[in-house]
Amino acid sequence: MTTPDHQSPAPQPSGPTTKDRIYRSPMGLVAGVLLLALAGWISIDAMVNSEGSTPWQALATLLVVAPLVVAFTIRPAVFSGEDRLRVRNPFRVVELPWGEVASLRSGYTNEVVAKSGTKYQLWAVPVSLRGRKRAARKTARWEAEQSGRVSRPKGMGGLGGFGGGSGTDGPVRAESDQIIHDLRLTLEAREKASTAQGEVTVRWAYEVVVPVIAGAVLLAVLLAVG
Template identity: 60%
Template sequence: MTTPDDQPPVPDASRPESKDRIYRSHAGIASGVLLLALAGWLGIDALVSGHGRTPWLALAALILLIPLVVAFTLRPAVYANEDRLRIRNPFRVIVLPWSKVASLRSGFSNEVVDTSGTKFQLWAIPVSLRARKSAARRQARSAAADSSGRTSSVMTGSTRSPSDQIMDDLRELAEARAAAEGAQGEVSVRWAYEVLGPALAGAAVLAILLAVG
């Protein structure tokens, strides 16, 4: 006979599943689409109209270039939820539980440092020095208006550049969740073989064609 103590535990549904906040570079995506369109146009033209080795060279170049363009423009993304930070860079995917995040730094690039001192760049959150300077000017105007007693038309949230504001949000999340039970674990790093494989294959075929002459 089964007693209440023998019943399997019921999953705790009181805590809803945390959804990811997704950060990507819109400028990177736009440039990637344009580069892919240009490569496709030139490559298809060479495949259709080329003579001799030209179609084969064009095909090998496309196999090499398309994965690289995707890797550096469309692929980068940062996913953050209450338990961990997942970074999808051009050639690697890094997962850091918040307990393993030592700091998030902003300089000429944005990066995260884990508790062992290893640095990982956030490709999906590029630094725009122009946007940072523009935000600094807005902040100076806002401070000047406040000191003179005038009402500033510049909202507080707009005195930070978009990438710096994202890094501030990630820092707050890291500090708030570092000690949480669900934010424990180890750092994992996985190479993006789905990008490296085709790119290396294209490079090998292109090298062979060029060597054969």
């Protein structure tokens, strides 16, 4: 039995590879934890210190409120992978192969547009108009310094003083706009890769919807019974 003199090289992935990234809203996470703690404290207090049907009503209300708080604050996330973009919104999970992404838009909201024309909002990447204004001011100061109209004040032995100057090395983007910019770069790099093709899939978040419906039904029954 003969053996080959050399092994054939392993197939290489098409297109450049990218590192997987997860984008979430820090403020959303903080708000979600605080709201859950508040809702839990109020509900537990009502269940422990109340009589009659009130403890059950408090439990039913918690079943409705807690999943909704999680859905709109903690749950949203955007997963940017090598082959696809996964968008986890409050009630749906959308997976888009990069080959099916037409564009990423940033206006009053951030959204991804599939080649079919369907738009999906990126709940995990909210737009901050205040952040955009702050970034625009820093960029304007930097451009003025570059053109020589404004000189950066010197201090501490000429190492740059406190106050004054843009404090940046180039144009500045708001955080959400920077995320969209990064996603666009990934789209440009991966949209033609053979492994980044396929169909867009949408899945409902039953883990959120079912508890909310169950809690709402239970609360309605308890209120009707009195």
